Amino acid sequence: MGMTLAEKIISQHAGKNVKAGEIALVNVDVCLTQDGTGPLAIRQLQKIDLEKAANPKSTVLFIDHAAPSPRSELSNDHITIRKFAEKTGACLSDVGEGVCHQIIAESYLKPGDILIGADSHTCTGGALCAFSTGMGSTDVAIGIALGKTWLRVPETFKIEVSGEFKKGVYAKDLILHLIGKIGADGATYKALEFCGETIENMNMSSRLTLANMAVEAGAKAGLIASDKTTKKFLKEYGREKDFKAIKADNDAEYEKVIKIDASKLVPIVSFPHTVDNTKTVDQAKGIEVDQIFIGTCTNGRLEDLEIFANIVKGKRKHSKTRLIVVPASKRVFLDALDKGIIKTLVDFGAAVLAPGCGPCVGVHEGILGDGEICLSTMNRNFKGRMGNPKGFIYLASPATCAVASVLGEIADPRRFVNKANSKSKKTK
Amino acid sequence: MLLTGKAWKFGDNISTDLIAPGRLFHLRSNLPELAKHVLEDADPEFAKKVQVGDFVVGGNNFGLGSSREHAPTIIKLAGVSAVLAKSFARIFYRNAINVGLPVLICDTDKIKNGDELEVDLEKGTVVNKITGDVLKFAPLPKAMIRILNDGGLLAHIQKYGDFKID
Numbered sequence: 001m002g003m004t005l006a007e008k009i010i011s012q013h014a015g016k017n018v019k020a021g022e023i024a025l026v027n028v029d030v031c032l033t034q035d036g037t038g039p040l041a042i043r044q045l046q047k048i049d050l051e052k053a054a055n056p057k058s059t060v061l062f063i064d065h066a067a068p069s070p071r072s073e074l075s076n077d078h079i080t081i082r083k084f085a086e087k088t089g090a091c092l093s094d095v096g097e098g099v100c101h102q103i104i105a106e107s108y109l110k111p112g113d114i115l116i117g118a119d120s121h122t123c124t125g126g127a128l129c130a131f132s133t134g135m136g137s138t139d140v141a142i143g144i145a146l147g148k149t150w151l152r153v154p155e156t157f158k159i160e161v162s163g164e165f166k167k168g169v170y171a172k173d174l175i176l177h178l179i180g181k182i183g184a185d186g187a188t189y190k191a192l193e194f195c196g197e198t199i200e201n202m203n204m205s206s207r208l209t210l211a212n213m214a215v216e217a218g219a220k221a222g223l224i225a226s227d228k229t230t231k232k233f234l235k236e237y238g239r240e241k242d243f244k245a246i247k248a249d250n251d252a253e254y255e256k257v258i259k260i261d262a263s264k265l266v267p268i269v270s271f272p273h274t275v276d277n278t279k280t281v282d283q284a285k286g287i288e289v290d291q292i293f294i295g296t297c298t299n300g301r302l303e304d305l306e307i308f309a310n311i312v313k314g315k316r317k318h319s320k321t322r323l324i325v326v327p328a329s330k331r332v333f334l335d336a337l338d339k340g341i342i343k344t345l346v347d348f349g350a351a352v353l354a355p356g357c358g359p360c361v362g363v364h365e366g367i368l369g370d371g372e373i374c375l376s377t378m379n380r381n382f383k384g385r386m387g388n389p390k391g392f393i394y395l396a397s398p399a400t401c402a403v404a405s406v407l408g409e410i411a412d413p414r415r416f417v418n419k420a421n422s423k424s425k426k427t428k
Numbered sequence: 429m430l431l432t433g434k435a436w437k438f439g440d441n442i443s444t445d446l447i448a449p450g451r452l453f454h455l456r457s458n459l460p461e462l463a464k465h466v467l468e469d470a471d472p473e474f475a476k477k478v479q480v481g482d483f484v485v486g487g488n489n490f491g492l493g494s495s496r497e498h499a500p501t502i503i504k505l506a507g508v509s510a511v512l513a514k515s516f517a518r519i520f521y522r523n524a525i526n527v528g529l530p531v532l533i534c535d536t537d538k539i540k541n542g543d544e545l546e547v548d549l550e551k552g553t554v555v556n557k558i559t560g561d562v563l564k565f566a567p568l569p570k571a572m573i574r575i576l577n578d579g580g581l582l583a584h585i586q587k588y589g590d591f592k593i594d
Contacts, residue, residue, distance in 0.1 A: 362450030
């Protein structure tokens with residue numbers, strides 16, 4: 001019997017063939033922590049006198065969640081992280097570099113790797129066909145020190161997508177649609193494997209959006225075969241030599257197959273307070289928005305900023321809606337500067353902040369007031385997520401957010417999207 | 429081991445944001461202080477009134493969201509002896525075992541807020557002292573029983589210098 005992507009990658013790291021349901025001890029290629037989880041991981045290693053990194057060059061400690069620090073307690077956490085990096089030789093990604101998952105994709109992760117990260121959206125790396133999964137601080141701490149972890153090999157749901165997106169519909173709408181369909185726990189403990197012609201024709205930016213949100217259906221990983229698009233992405237970041245083609249076997253066993261026709265999808269909005277509380281954009285029409293936030297590991301890439309900028313260019317931001325833009329990484333920020341996108345956004349009325357997680361975690365940079373509504377490109381709309389349990393978070397694509405920032409309320413983006421935008425979604 | 433205490437009933441989809449809110453991010457290196465706010469956004473009275481030995485009882489998908497291990501850690505620090513739910517989110521489940529907090533999957537519809545419960549970890553039973561219902565919970569995977577019995581992942585690694593789970 002053939003293997004799924006998850007079985008293939010885990011088997012290679014376990015030194016034996018393993019199937020879904022089995023427990024495997026595996027070597028870990030890349031480990032990440034961020035400033036919300038790193039300090040605890042470090043203290044755990046200090047407690048058992050194991051303050052070391054087995055693979056320092058692929059152990060990356062990020063300062064992205066509260067960066068720059070808004071409070072002295074967090075500044076002290078940052079000191080703990082910097083000291084650990086210095087002591088162990090692990091890599092440090094400090095204030096201004098950007099969101100962990102974006103940088104891991106740009107600079108560290110290779111197809112076929114196993115990545116464990118003390119951040120639930122570590123599954124983003126599955127877009128590069130690396131088995132990438134989120135864990136807690138202690139699991140990742142042990143992974144850092146010993147270079148290994150244990151995994152239960154997950155069963156896989158095959159998500160087969162065909163057809164072309166209609167103008168104004170994007171990968172974000174596809175993943176919100178899927179989560180709405182199967183539920184926030186619809187894929188608990190499972191791996192999602194995205195495949196089909198739509199995925200094959202999809203660029204890496206959109207693939208990262210899909211993999212990123214696998215965890216919002218409860219999944220352990222969201223994987224996509226490594227192909228020419230993966231190669232092109234690695235080449236763009238000077239890492240062509242890291243490329244390796246990987247695909248699932250034709251006779252692999254899947255627990256479930258879900259087929260989606262992308263051409264039939266419409267823009268989707270997730271309503272508070274769970275991601276699976278999805279409705280079509282028509283059902284959200286007219287909801288007035290106080291704050292709009294473009295960024296995060298889900299939709300803070302160049303393509304996302306470009307889609308947004310193309311819609312708002314030459315228009316005026318609605319006076320009652322404030323706009324926060326946070327590029328996912330320094331590289332995204334620089335590319336957006338070069339292309340004039342940042343100028344367009346600032347002219348339009350955006351507050352552009354340093355690369356990082358921005359207001360997504362509710363620590364700083366845009367905490368909601370009581371009763372306020374935020375429309376965001378982020379991946380999570382839980383009660384209290386943006387720092388105030390009395391706030392309301394709606395999730396959508398960058399295009400839906402762009403239209404709302406002009407109108408001050410949610411509206412269907414399809415009639416605002418020009419042809420240039422829909423073309424940018426195709427593989428270059 | 430026999431655990432006894434009162435049930436604190438919560439609904440479906442109790443996220444780690446509700447257990448350990450992002451607005452208290454700055455308390456993550458001060459766990460005793462963070463524990464004073466545990467589950468505050470789901471039930472503002474819980475942290476003040478929970479007694480040592482009590483149980484947190486959820487519905488479906490308990491602990492979804494962020495990987496923050498601080499969430500199960502502060503539930504444990506608050507004195508809770510186990511979390512019972514119909515299902516758990518994956519990362520929370522694994523984190524709970526790693527920090528030595530038992531997480532039990534059973535039909536929690538039969539438990540009401542305030543019920544007195546008796547949990548037998550070996551037998552895999554929950555006895556509701558108020559209704560007399562006896563609920564069965566699924567046994568943990570072997571690897572997790574080992575880690576839990578050693579007192580959590582850190583103690584496990586300290587004991588063996590490596591993973592010893594098979």
